[in-house]
Amino acid sequence: MVVILYKVTWHFILLLLIPVFHSGDQRCRLPVTELNGMTQPGDIMIGVLLPIHLGNVYQEILFNEKPPRTRCTMFHFESYQQLQAMTFAVEEINENPDILPNITLGFQAYDSCAVLQKDLQGALQVLTGHDRAIPNYRCVNNVPLSSIIGSAISTHSILVAHILGLYNYPQVWISHLSTSALLSDHRKFPSFFRTVPSDIFQSRRLAQLLLYFGWTWVGLIAADNDYGQQGIHLVQQELIRAGACVAFTENILTSHPGRNADHIVKVMKASTARVIVIYATEIEITPIFNEMVKQGISEKLLVASEGWSTSTLFSQGTFSTLLSGTVGLALQSGTISGFRDFLNMVHPSTSLGSDWLKIFWELSFNCKFMDSENQTGLSHISMKDCTGLEDLGSIQNAFNDISSLRNSYSVYTAVHVVAEALEDLNNCTQGEGPFSKRFCGNISNFAPWQLLHYIKKVRFTLSSGREIYFDENGDPPAIYDIVNWQLSSSGAMNYVKVGSYDMTLRQAFTINTSAIKWTSKDQQVPVSVCSQGCPLGFRKATIKGEPVCCFECIPCPQGEISNHTEKSRCFPKPIEYLSYEEPLGVMLASSNAISSLVPFTILMLFKHFNSTPIVKASNYSLSCLLLTSLTFCFLCSLAFIGYPQRETCLLRQVSFGMVFALCISCILAKTIMVVFAFMATKPDSNLKKWTSHSVSRTIIFISTFLQFILCVTWLSIKPPFPELDTKTEPKLIILHCNEGLPIAFWCMLGYLGLLASISLTVAFFARRLPDIFNEAKFITFSMLAFLSVWVSYIPASLSAQGKYTVAMEIFAILASSWALVICMFAPKCFIILCRPNMNSKEQVMKKTISTID
């Protein structure tokens, strides 16, 4: 009984209350100044909160009289454009028969003047559906509120999202500009979505941009709200992680009338940091810029967060020198087809929201309406009257500039997200729905959480081709443009897109540095470092009490070096020598080893055919000795490759000299024997006894022995030894064999040259003499080749450095040995293998006789 009575009483009270709300009875009402707003009725409503004005007159509240009402200032053309983008999107959807047929979208929009209380009040009014906010009541029956789009300011979004949490169900809240990373926490803000990326991405990308340009000494300035503090903190973290340093961090005190500008600009001026990151919205930084202009700061380069990077507030003349060159991240721009015409058709007599429109009209055309209050803050006295015939198409301002739509595009997207979700809800077939018992939502009577279900899953493509969806945190894919502020010749500030970050692409970061206009005269990238880098050979030394980016340079000790990647410390210089590990060493060693098989194979061939006339006629034993020494000529070069040790240094030049001396001696002996053999054929010659083998052996022994004496002298006076050369190359230590007595090396080489020259001379005069196969001719060729290789070696070895000197010598050995092998043996091998018929006594004799003839 009591319960029933209670219920009846409650219903009775409610019945009484409803007319009270409608009549606006002063007794129950809390005094609240009304918000400026506009409403378009519809079957389903969307709430919109926009800062149409960016500021308010700062009034001190003294409490000895009724606190004055907030007076909004700075009517913002861009926000007004955003409002039109919202209107345009709603109109587009209502006119489209494919989306929500027979259902009209309506909206309720309020101006928050960038004041927190007004954003809150606006949210409550939208919830109530009534011009006067009544907490806990929705006074419009059968007109569901789909969602609230808005609050451009993160702090406001956070607070309103909390307040809306009071109502047992989540309210769908889509923001087009609140980027704070805090709002990504989907446990705290389950019904918060946004059409702009979270600042987590933005801060990282900003830090990346700074590092890309090598700015490691930067100043940071941030608004003292959630947006600024969170954002700048992440930038700082990223910078420090990358080894860069922060020169100073200052906060813009948003609730102070002066915003702390005086102090901030003083710090800025005193700091050596050239680059300054400002993480704030345009509303907060105007006083800072005014102060900078006042104090005449112009050499600083500003880096903008998306909050002000494309702000049209600063495009006027006073800021142009201060701000041109600014780089920053901006929301991705998009295009809305038909929007330009829509904007130009805005007119006080036909469009909604006449209050705002009048202010807009007056400011645009510098005129006044007869009945208007003094809202624009302009002096009305000398102004002409507005006729309503003014043409918006004939003027250019931030309102009808649609060259790069960013914030407006974001609002437009948000409306489409809501419409798309509603459409999905409407399109559900009963019995196949996503809710319990496979139910669907009822489009004319749905619960907000039902719409939320669809918003989470929204995935569609706008007419501009951009795909829209949310991740598990309610964030869209992170895409930013990189913009550069460039002053055009006409004095207007252009926000030129010079690159982008698109996390949906594999190559996320692209930038066209040549499209950036810096303000420095030489057009070079400005430098912002605390200490310049150390030159090669110096290392960084930290200064006590200074950040790591500020350091001194001290020279590296002897034998140590610093290089480009390793500048903070010195390390031993790398040691260079021709090793078996590197391609050059491997190539030379393998070609020498393989080449050494060639004389060896010829030796085997001669052994096999030793009874044939051609082998016999060319002095078999001398040929065998020559082939053996040639094999060693190739092999001795291997001693030049590898880590030079005491033994290899001692042996390599000596063995080279000895082996080649033996080789050339054999050829010399051969030449002399040819001459003697011819002379001996003359009648009554007493030279017969000179043609014996013992003579050639003596020649070989004597000429090789002379070289041997030279080598022994060298080794006993000053033997070669391994040495580290730190002087020739600044970046390397060259490990090489010091020849000890370089003159001895050149003597050795000269002696070889002498032997070769004698052979050449003798062979040259003997070239017409009849002998088997013109051996003298081939000897002439071989000696010529040998001499030319070693003559050209001299300048080459003097100009080469480090391991290339050694490589040059190996190459000379290879080339001269090949010259000897080819000239001396190729023709004989050809006859032995390919023309066996010529390898007969008759042929050999015939040839000899024909040569004599």
Ligand SMILES: *[C@@H]1O[C@H](CO)[C@@H](O)[C@H](O)[C@H]1NC(C)=O
């Ligand atoms: C929309 O309304 C028209 C006229 O009232 C009706 O013929 C049509 O079937 C409706 N369409 C839908 C999808 O309800």
Ligand SMILES: *[C@@H]1O[C@H](CO)[C@@H](O)[C@H](O)[C@H]1NC(C)=O
């Ligand atoms: C309008 O207000 C401004 C400043 O608030 C004032 O200077 C101006 O005289 C006012 N104009 C009129 C017509 O009241």
Ligand SMILES: *[C@@H]1O[C@H](CO)[C@@H](O)[C@H](O)[C@H]1NC(C)=O
């Ligand atoms: C509506 O639902 C049907 C099937 O349930 C589907 O084929 C159609 O594409 C949906 N329409 C839209 C606009 O989502």
Ligand SMILES: *[C@@H]1O[C@H](CO)[C@@H](O)[C@H](O)[C@H]1NC(C)=O
């Ligand atoms: C949807 O809700 C409206 C209003 O509450 C009601 O008239 C209608 O019958 C409902 N439709 C369905 C399919 O439940």
Ligand SMILES: *[C@@H]1O[C@H](CO)[C@@H](O)[C@H](O)[C@H]1NC(C)=O
């Ligand atoms: C980079 O910018 C310059 C100057 O605006 C332009 O000429 C060039 O085509 C751009 N390069 C690319 C790859 O976009």
Ligand SMILES: *[C@@H]1O[C@H](CO)[C@@H](O)[C@H](O)[C@H]1NC(C)=O
């Ligand atoms: C610099 O020296 C370090 C340490 O020896 C080495 O790892 C690095 O490759 C060197 N860098 C260059 C460019 O030589």
